[in-house]
Amino acid sequence: MKISLKILFFLISSVVASQTDANSVIGVPQVTNNTEMNSITGAQEGSMVYNVAQKGIYIFNGTNWVSTSGNNWLITGNNGTTSSNFLGTTNDVKMQIRSNNLPLLEFGRRQTLGLVQNFPDYTDNNQPLIHLNGNGNVAALQFAASGASFYRPMFFTTSNGSFRLKGSSGRTDLFEIGSAGPSNDGRMEFIIGDDGNEPIVFKRYDYRNGRFHTELFRVQGSNGSANAKPRFGININPQQVSLDPTYNDTSSSGYNVANSTLQVGGSVSTAILRTTSSISLNEDHHTVIITGAHNITLPGANSCAGRLYIIKNIAGSNRSISTYRTLSNGTSTTIFNNSVLWLQSDGASWQRIN
Incomplete structure (x- = not known):
């Protein structure tokens, strides 16, 4: 039967x-x-x-x-796993994690993933790599931030090949760091704002005396208007501020905005040299001490509006220089012996200003 x-x-x-x-x-x-x-x-x-x-x-x-599922990963999760269990491959092939059949995330050696390039830091075939593939053209990685009212933090790439980090600052404001620009005209950008005169602040950390931050310098607008002028302040807020793990430690209250386009709370150093022969001045120079039979050539005034040179003559005789405007608005080509000449470009001529 x-x-x-x-x-x-x-x-x-x-x-x-x-x-x-x-x-x-x-x-x-x-x-x-x-x-x-x-x-x-x-x-x-x-x-x-x-x-x-x-x-x-x-x-x-x-x-x-x-x-029967002891050797399989279940779509409903797994129980009884050990430290020897893993999700992945044991041979040299890429591992992918997909959604909507898009390989969003890939794991493998650089060569296995086809990402070797003949550029510094991209040539190691055996470099272990995690590749955020996205849709193959652009990708993004966003983070949870329930305290952010608007701009949730995100790493992302753009269609022109740029890479950026964008996110929330102080709950309602925005910061952004990243590259931009067309081919062969790239740039690096630092952005802060939304409204008001939010600063970009550079700090140093010290682990002594209770651990604190000290501000090195800041860049921000002169006020909260849309037409605010940029201000750069160095060492203008030297107070020590205790660390706050919530990153909500201080408001703008009590912190100085630079009182000019540039404010320096300390010393300033500029270039200075003693001549050994005749010299043509450029952007590397500021103060020049003429020590011998040496003459000075100035750059075109229209090439460096606002540039300042200080020239001291201790050669023992008058020396020659490119044409400049005197205090009476005449012209001269002489640096008199035992004198100091301050010259500044107005964009059209070199003007004596001392």
């Missing part, structure tokens, strides 16, 4: 079901939890049950009930 496999499977399942006193689910006996499963007596090797609590099928190996 022939018995179909379907009937045979049903008969075996029914025997096990009678041991558990549970209902049959798709032909496999059902237990509600591990305790009920482990209390089964008389189970034969190869017997199967469905564990409702673990949402998986277990097979009896003659001694214990073993999950």
